[in-house]
Amino acid sequence: MGGATLPLVLTTLGVLLLYRILTRLRSNGSVQGLVVVITGASSGLGKECARVFHAAGARLVVCGRDAGRLQQVVQELTASTTATQKQTFSPSTVIFDLAKADTIGKAAEEILKCYGHVDVLINNAGISYRGNILDTHISVQREVMETNYFGPISLTQALLPSMVHRRSGHIVVISSVQGKIAIPSRSAYAASKHATQAFFDCLRAEIEQNGISVTVISPGYIQTDLSINAVTGDGSKYGIMDKATAAGQNPRDVAHAVLKAVCQRSSDVLLAGTLPSVAVYLRTLWPALFFKLMSSRARKEQKLKENLLTFGSRTLRRPPGQDQT
Numbered sequence: 003m004g005g006a007t008l009p010l011v012l013t014t015l016g017v018l019l020l021y022r023i024l025t026r027l028r029s030n031g032s033v034q035g036l037v038v039v040i041t042g043a044s045s046g047l048g049k050e051c052a053r054v055f056h057a058a059g060a061r062l063v064v065c066g067r068d069a070g071r072l073q074q075v076v077q078e079l080t081a082s083t084t085a086t087q088k089q090t091f092s093p094s095t096v097i098f099d100l101a102k103a104d105t106i107g108k109a110a111e112e113i114l115k116c117y118g119h120v121d122v123l124i125n126n127a128g129i130s131y132r133g134n135i136l137d138t139h140i141s142v143q144r145e146v147m148e149t150n151y152f153g154p155i156s157l158t159q160a161l162l163p164s165m166v167h168r169r170s171g172h173i174v175v176i177s178s179v180q181g182k183i184a185i186p187s188r189s190a191y192a193a194s195k196h197a198t199q200a201f202f203d204c205l206r207a208e209i210e211q212n213g214i215s216v217t218v219i220s221p222g223y224i225q226t227d228l229s230i231n232a233v234t235g236d237g238s239k240y241g242i243m244d245k246a247t248a249a250g251q252n253p254r255d256v257a258h259a260v261l262k263a264v265c266q267r268s269s270d271v272l273l274a275g276t277l278p279s280v281a282v283y284l285r286t287l288w289p290a291l292f293f294k295l296m297s298s299r300a301r302k303e304q305k306l307k308e309n310l311l312t313f314g315s316r317t318l319r320r321p322p323g324q325d326q327t
């Protein structure tokens with residue numbers, strides 16, 4: 003038994019290496035001329051995706067809630083010149099709120115009217131949350147779920163029949179490391195991302211036979227306004243740029259990784275540093291240790307919050323009770 007272990011391990015590693023090489027060699031597609039829909043294109047990662055996919059020659063439909071901000075993105079893109087010789091197209095815009103379920107069907111119709119079909123849907127828009135479950139109103143849990151889960155799945159379901167009809171299409175969703183692990187102070191956000199991962203994993207299995215690919219992308223922290231725009235337990239805006247967010251990945255690098263995942267039709271992509279990646283494996287392989295580490299993290303956060311309330315209230319810009327890191 004002992005003598006067979008080494009050859010077994012080496013063979014497994016060899017097969018894994020071969021698989022990786024073959025995956026890399028797999029024909030690299032292009033998005034030139036493809037109709038690509040991006041939600042949440044008015045800022046952060048969505049805006050960077052718009053820049054990167056536009057430069058790669060995609061015919062964009064950019065979506066968001068704020069017509070003015072989206073128009074700025076369009077102007078910036080049309081004014082930009084690409085270093086490559088690719089033909090570029092002026093983006094279309096569709097304005098709607100993902101948290102308002104009754105507007106999504108109409109938005110999907112508007113999206114389809116732009117070019118008659120969709121090749122790639124990038125479900126990027128989302129909001130985060132900061133708070134303890136004990137202090138969080140249930141309406142906040144619902145609000146985050148509407149934006150991050152029900153909105154994207156409704157849009158996906160509304161656009162799918164046209165993709166199935168053409169036997170062609172690609173659904174992408176920007177989830178998070180927090181779709182794979184749950185950390186304290188993020189119940190609403192982590193739950194919405196776990197639900198997202200599960201829905202799109204089910205969809206991938208069901209829809210492959212119709213010629214449609216599904217890609218779930220799970221980034222770690224990215225330098226965007228996500229923490230500033232996050233909601234707290236009482237529904238107010240968190241309004242703080244967290245250290246972890248400010249020190250996160252460059253959104254442009256993440257957008258290039260999204261383009262690569264689309265071109266390679268990858269199924270599941272984790273875009274995170276060593277610690278979050280280790281945490282993801284630890285959650286599966288040694289859950290008891292992971293849970294202990296998370297409890298300790300929650301206790302530290304609670305202590306920090308109490309200390310801030312006791313000693314630092316004069317330095318706080320926000321009202322006490324809403325500050326968390």
Ligand SMILES: NC(=O)C1=CN([C@@H]2O[C@H](COP(=O)(O)OP(=O)(O)OC[C@H]3O[C@@H](n4cnc5c(N)ncnc54)[C@H](OP(=O)(O)O)[C@@H]3O)[C@@H](O)[C@H]2O)C=CC1
Pocket residue numbers: 041042043044045046047048065066067068071098099100101102126127128129130149176177178179220221222223224225226227228229231247250
């Ligand atoms: N930044 C990070 O550390 C990480 C982010 N992510 C994910 O990346 C995605 C993009 O977030 P990011 O760019 O970081 O954050 P931003 O806050 O910069 O951007 C969020 C985008 O989502 C849009 N949006 C928010 N709520 C709604 C809504 N109800 N209806 C329509 N659009 C809405 C916003 O549009 P509007 O102009 O209308 O507000 C905005 O364009 C999210 O899904 C997030 O979970 C994943 C991992 C890490």
Ligand SMILES: CCCCCCCCCCCCCCCC(=O)OCC(=O)COP(=O)(O)O
Pocket residue numbers: 130131177178179180185188191221222223224228229232244247274277278280281284295
């Ligand atoms: C025996 C060795 C143990 C080493 C494992 C230590 C586990 C450390 C925990 C690390 C937690 C990482 C959390 C990463 C969270 C993240 O990247 O989230 C991405 C986001 O979506 C950010 O959104 P947010 O609103 O939270 O800013």
